[in-house]
Amino acid sequence: MSASASPARVIGSVVLEVTDVHTYYGNIHALQGVSISVREREIVTLLGSNGAGKSTTLKTISGLLRPRQGTVKLRGETLNNVPAHQIVRRGICQSPEGRHVFPRLSVDENLAMGAFIHNDTKQVAIDRERVLDLFPRLRERLRQKAGTLSGGEQQMLAIGRAMMGRPTVLLLDEPSMGLSPLLTDVIFDAIKEINHSGVTVVVVEQNAQLALSIADRGYVMQTGRIVLTDTADSLVKNEMVRKAYLGEE
Amino acid sequence: MLTFEYFLQQLVTGLANGMLITLVAIGYTLVYGIVEIINFAHGDVFMLGAFSSVTTLQALGAQAVKRVANKDQSPIPETYLWLLIALVTSMVFCATLNVLIERLAYRRLRRGSRMAPLISAIGVSFILQNVGIYWKGVSPVNFPRYIPQIDLVKAMGIDSFVRVTTKDVFVLIVTVPLVIALTLFIQRTKLGKAMRATAQDRDAAQLMGIDTNRTIALTFLLGGALAGAAGLVSGLYNNTAGFQMGFSYGLNSFTAAVLGGIGNLNGAMLGGVFIGILAAMSDGYLDARWTPVVIFGTLNLVLIIRPSGILGQDLAERA
Numbered sequence: 160m161s162a163s164a165s166p167a168r169v170i171g172s173v174v175l176e177v178t179d180v181h182t183y184y185g186n187i188h189a190l191q192g193v194s195i196s197v198r199e200r201e202i203v204t205l206l207g208s209n210g211a212g213k214s215t216t217l218k219t220i221s222g223l224l225r226p227r228q229g230t231v232k233l234r235g236e237t238l239n240n241v242p243a244h245q246i247v248r249r250g251i252c253q254s255p256e257g258r259h260v261f262p263r264l265s266v267d268e269n270l271a272m273g274a275f276i277h278n279d280t281k282q283v284a285i286d287r288e289r290v291l292d293l294f295p296r297l298r299e300r301l302r303q304k305a306g307t308l309s310g311g312e313q314q315m316l317a318i319g320r321a322m323m324g325r326p327t328v329l330l331l332d333e334p335s336m337g338l339s340p341l342l343t344d345v346i347f348d349a350i351k352e353i354n355h356s357g358v359t360v361v362v363v364e365q366n367a368q369l370a371l372s373i374a375d376r377g378y379v380m381q382t383g384r385i386v387l388t389d390t391a392d393s394l395v396k397n398e399m400v401r402k403a404y405l406g407e408e
Numbered sequence: 409m410l411t412f413e414y415f416l417q418q419l420v421t422g423l424a425n426g427m428l429i430t431l432v433a434i435g436y437t438l439v440y441g442i443v444e445i446i447n448f449a450h451g452d453v454f455m456l457g458a459f460s461s462v463t464t465l466q467a468l469g470a471q472a473v474k475r476v477a478n479k480d481q482s483p484i485p486e487t488y489l490w491l492l493i494a495l496v497t498s499m500v501f502c503a504t505l506n507v508l509i510e511r512l513a514y515r516r517l518r519r520g521s522r523m524a525p526l527i528s529a530i531g532v533s534f535i536l537q538n539v540g541i542y543w544k545g546v547s548p549v550n551f552p553r554y555i556p557q558i559d560l561v562k563a564m565g566i567d568s569f570v571r572v573t574t575k576d577v578f579v580l581i582v583t584v585p586l587v588i589a590l591t592l593f594i595q596r597t598k599l600g601k602a603m604r605a606t607a608q609d610r611d612a613a614q615l616m617g618i619d620t621n622r623t624i625a626l627t628f629l630l631g632g633a634l635a636g637a638a639g640l641v642s643g644l645y646n647n648t649a650g651f652q653m654g655f656s657y658g659l660n661s662f663t664a665a666v667l668g669g670i671g672n673l674n675g676a677m678l679g680g681v682f683i684g685i686l687a688a689m690s691d692g693y694l695d696a697r698w699t700p701v702v703i704f705g706t707l708n709l710v711l712i713i714r715p716s717g718i719l720g721q722d723l724a725e726r727a
């Protein structure tokens with residue numbers, strides 16, 4: 160069911176605008192004119208098969224990669240020349256593909272690093288409590304090294320850590336990767352809860368069914384291009400999406 | 409009993425030298441841990457730290473040198489202040505130098521091939537050695553004898569062949585607090601944690617809002633500062649400094665870092681103290697000629713059994 164059914168959420172104006180972005184890895188032309196716009200408090204999903212350029216799109220938004228052409232704008236301000244560590248301060252936080260928790264830091268230290276840009280200790284402590292309420296499993300493992308967590312726990316930590324940065328836009332790259340259906344549900348419930356607290360979410364997923372079930376809108380990527388965009392409800396019914404991503408003949 | 413006392417004597421010497429090696433080894437290990445570059449110039453930064461200390465001390469108190477030259481005479485009070493000034497000067501000098509080296513010789517090469525920064529490091533090492541020769545000449549310079557060599561065991565009225573001198577104690581008084589301070593900084597402070605985070609996953613660190621160029625510079629700064637302190641202390645301990653000291657100390661320290669597990673702070677400490685004591689034992693029981701053989705033989709053995717060093721993580725664990 161679409162999350163937009165919830166009466167509490169009011170979709171606002173465009174907050175993140177990606178316009179005709181081209182990103183390269185050396186000579187490899189990975190993004191070939193990608194345009195995406197995301198509105199306040201929306202959940203937008205980015206679908207596509209392996210190598211389509213979904214992760215590249217997120218990395219270009221968060222500044223880890225630089226577009227050679229095109230613009231990324233947050234509330235009208237261009238981010239093209241803002242270094243990645245400054246983009247976080249503007250309110251875009253990312254949980255990267257493969258989690259990338261700091262393996263030899265404890266769970267608590269990982270969360271502290273998520274709040275690196277914040278110096279108001281009291282608010283950081285409140286944020287930490289919120290994250291631990293969202294993922295009670297992490298509370299039991301605060302002193303444990305992140306590298307020794309299970310995959311699902313690492314995913315919780317990666318999302319929790321991103322939340323510690325107080326994002327206005329949260330980028331999630333394959334949060335269900337390698338997780339059991341049960342844990343996937345836990346993660347997606349958390350994503351819905353985060354969104355309901357007012358955070359705009361862009362989520363990349365292999366599991367299209369699941370992603371479309373919580374998203375307002377979706378984009379479908381193929382070899383570095385957006386080939387289709389629509390509301391989540393329409394995409395679920397779309398012939399091509401059903402065949403390619405929902406495993407139907 | 410005598411042989412046990414001899415053993416204790418070598419242990420004291422080994423411990424003092426081991427702490428000096430540790431200070432330099434930490435610089436190798438911190439830098440390797442964060443950028444995976446062997447900073448071959450690090451030993452030479454240490455050497456220039458010793459040179460800067462000579463210069464500072466000579467400038468500060470030429471006449472004090474005469475007064476304490478007689479080794480049983482206790483130093484005049486100002487000496488402590490001058491030593492402190494020389495220590496801080498050398499630390500600041502070497503820290504700045506190391507940050508400059510990173511900025512000029514490594515940063516642009518970081519994303520390229522692994523060979524490039526390595527070769528650059530060797531080049532910087534040669535440059536610094538030549539700066540050293542230009543500064544103090546090729547023959548060893550005498551270090552001012554600021555630290556008197558008083559046997560504390562005898563001074564306490566204990567009759568023993570073991571000598572624990574004021575010099576040994578001086579080495580420990582400077583090095584141990586520095587190592588503890590560094591450890592606390594890295595373990596407890598936000599910037600220290602940011603350094604560790606950057607070492608473990610640079611892209612993820614950037615996603616936390618950490619300016620990784622700055623944390624890397626900070627790492628070089630800390631390593632340089634410790635090398636600067638080691639430069640002063642080793643000069644005062646051995647009463648000599650020379651342009652090749654960076655190579656010899658550097659090699660021992662690098663070995664210590666690898667032995668302990670390069671990239672691992674505790675490993676550098678363990679390796680440093682271990683190499684110091686091993687060298688002293690080899691000097692004392694075999695012959696100083698054999699010491700390099702003993703050190704590198706041990707290194708080989710350890711690496712055969714544990715390729716990542718005593719406390720080093722396996723590559724899989726590090727990833």
Ligand SMILES: Nc1ncnc2c1ncn2[C@@H]1O[C@H](COP(=O)(O)OP(=O)(O)OP(=O)(O)O)[C@@H](O)[C@H]1O
Binds near residue numbers: 207208214
């Ligand atoms: N570091 C890199 N160097 C060179 N090419 C890369 C690099 N990372 C990705 N690519 C290429 O860029 C294209 C897009 O990759 P990207 O990781 O964005 O895909 P994706 O949609 O996230 O795929 P997946 O579902 O497998 O995560 C692919 O063709 C990939 O081979």
Ligand SMILES: [Mg+2]
Binds near residue numbers: 213214215256332
């Ligand atoms: Mg991907």
